[in-house]
Amino acid sequence: MSQNFPWKLSSPPESLPCQYLDGMVHCSPIFPCCLGSLLTVQVTYLGKVPTTGMQFLSGCTEKPVIELWKKHTLAREDVFPANALLEIRPFQVWLHHLDHKGEATVHMDTFQVARIAYCTADHNVSPNIFAWVYREINDDLSYQMDCHAVECESKLEAKKLAHAMMEAFKKTFHSMKSDGRIHRNSSSEEVSQELESDDG
Secondary structure, eight states: OEEEOOOOBSSOGGGOSEEEETTEEEEOTTOGGGGOOSEEEEEEEEEEEEEOOSOOOTTTTHHHHHHHHHHHHTTOOSSOOOOEEEEEOSSEEEEEEEOTTSOEEEEEEEEEGGGEEEEEOOOSSOTTEEEEEEEEEOTTSOEEEEEEEEEOSSHHHHHHHHHHHHHHHHHHHHHHHHHTOBOTTOOHHHHHHHTOOOOO
16 A cells, blocks of 8 residues: 655644654644554664655655665575564654664654655565655755665554554644645645555
8 A cells, every 4th residue: 555645835844733852742732632653563674765756656665665675685684673663643653763672762763744755565575564755854954855664574564554654644634734734725635535545
């Protein structure tokens, strides 16, 4: 399954109602659902690679995922040890890194859902891989598109992540639309079409 979300923003997505500061989630009182986790899955983080283009269609993550898969297989045994927890929330995705004992460390990567342009659980190299394309903002305010990928324990786990991400997209879109941070010409019909799942 895959989702493609070309957000049409009238203000920067950094101004989402949910912020992670000093080890805690700080939410606006009018967005209490920020605190709820939609899904948390133990995964192996394969890394990220830059990707190009602005139109992300089915199959666009295949080449980056193959590159990440090959890099990772060079430095592994027969089985990848889980090295992270991927937690999908209504406005953010958290990647909690684990130590060699499988315990959570203080290091965590945060991804704003509004900056995720595309995600999918359909990959030829392995059905267990879930990937997303993320718009990373640089210090000079320029940006780059990176493809991130994780390997799950099963195809079902990867599909669950894709479904949870779809719910996170819906919640983010509706809150941003009510705030006026998405242009009015983004119709609910457009978004419902973009939210169509691509289960095989």
